[in-house]
Amino acid sequence: MSQKFPEVQGGGSLIIAWQVKEKNVLVVGGGERGIQVAAGRILHALNADARVTVVCPSSGLNDEVAFRIAEKQVSHIDRNFEPQDLDAADMVLCAVDDPEASTRVWKLCKERRIPANIADVPSECDFYFGSVHRDGPLQVMVSTNGNGPKMASIIRKKIAGTLPDNTGAAIENVGLLRKKLREVAPDLKDGAKRMKWMSRVCESWSLEDLVEMNEADMSQLLDYYKSGEVPSLKAIRDTQ
Incomplete structure (x- = not known):
């Protein structure tokens, strides 16, 4: 009887298309590496039509994030993160170079039951970002469940290469x-x-x-x- 049904394979993630249109996404950025990651997170959120707010001192912005702020694609809070920044947040994306600051954000999100992703810390993530191929309405995501982001990128490129044009x-x-x-x-x-x-x-x-x-x-x-x-x-x- 059991052979008639798919075998359960534990250890995976529930891959879903999360609708964040018009939702408030808070991006906490900081540090040279962190703000680069934050820039990618911001683009993902904007592509999903979210309302994005970035918390980061102006001195820590890179060119891409500064451009999006100047173009009013995102709102900007010019300082380091404070707990009250979570008051209106539906989702939090944290990408800072300070592990202690990251964990503080994570714990506060857990207290408030706000879904969060803490970059480069799989154990402090409610969800992961995969490597995404985009062609208009088509989105193909490859996830390694936080084990190998570079491998996800390599596999995504191979899959995208097999898809017909248009x-x-x-x-x-x-x-x-x-x-x-x-x-x-x-x-x-x-x-x-x-x-x-x-x-x-x-x-x-x-x-x-x-x-x-x-x-x-x-x-x-x-x-x-x-x-x-x-x-x-x-x-x-x-x-x-």
Whole structure:
């Protein structure tokens, strides 16, 4: 009986896409190495549409973080971290060169139940940053659970190298088609049929076809939803 089910492999992380849009992310930076790491953390948070506040003395900023502050992409508190900085934080990303200061931030976050990542200290992290490949809506993350960040980067590059060009554009078109399909068949009872039909589209059309598909093609394709058919892109255009 047990052979019918996947084997449990402990020691992993729960890999999820954490929605932080419009959430308050506090970045605590400091030190030459720390502010470099903080710059990467800031970009990750901004890419996820978070509201970012950076706590770091101006003297400790690097060019990238100073640029984002000057462009008002992030808010800046020009001093070292203080406990009251956590009052409005939904998430904390700490990257400072002082281990004692890092642990202080971690303990305060635990007291307030604020999820935190303390750079380079896996034992003081509620979550890890992986190595991410980004192509429009496509995000592929490789995590080594804090064991080898450089290995994560190497593996991520190998995976990215196998992906066809324009994968992101194809995904954007599939997303638009799904949105239009929900307008055509909005009832909850149609959920299983919608999923099955969209799966057939993704499996039967080539990546190139999905990239090339325009809104006129989508309208034509949606006419076949009720019957469950999935004609080719060529067949659709031959009827236009």
